[in-house]
Amino acid sequence: MSRGMNQYVKYALVLLLSVSLILFTQELKLLKNPESTPIDGMTIAGLLSLYLFSLVGVTISELLKKWDVRFVKNFPILGWVSVTSLIMCLTFDFFVTAIQSVDFLSITTPILTFAGISVVDRLVDLRKTSWKIAIVAVFVFVGTYIGSALLAQFGLMVTGQ
Known part of the structure; x- marks a missing residue:
């Protein structure tokens, strides 16, 4: 083969x-x-x-x-x-x-x-990456969570719930 x-x-x-x-x-x-x-x-x-x-x-x-x-x-x-x-x-x-x-x-x-x-x-x-990547990752995770929550809240407000 x-x-x-x-x-x-x-x-x-x-x-x-x-x-x-x-x-x-x-x-x-x-x-x-x-x-x-x-x-x-x-x-x-x-x-x-x-x-x-x-x-x-x-x-x-x-x-x-x-x-x-x-x-x-x-x-x-x-x-x-x-x-x-x-x-x-x-x-x-x-x-x-x-x-x-x-x-x-x-x-x-x-x-x-x-x-x-x-x-x-x-x-x-x-392991070869800098420790600074952990800080970036935390901000990305928090930003994604807050962005998703804000979008969900906006969707609920638009639908009147």
């Missing part, structure tokens, strides 16, 4: 693991709270749709990295997955209905797990 094909197999397996973790998390949530989002055929279709969109986005990203156009070459994988998802969901209502059957919190758990793993993997690089 060639190196490029081996990389696609690795991406496909990681995405399959992600979808499996989403299904596992939704099943655990269902056991804890039987009134939550049930697992049915549409849930499986939604997970397969997410898998397909991710795989297509990764493939597009890898193929376009060979172009000499800097913007296209440096566009992140998440962007291609988002564009693929957006186009498919705007084109076919089935994808929207299927993805609605997947519990949102079940999706966020594996994503946060992978994010944590990727941060731990770069802990050595994080």
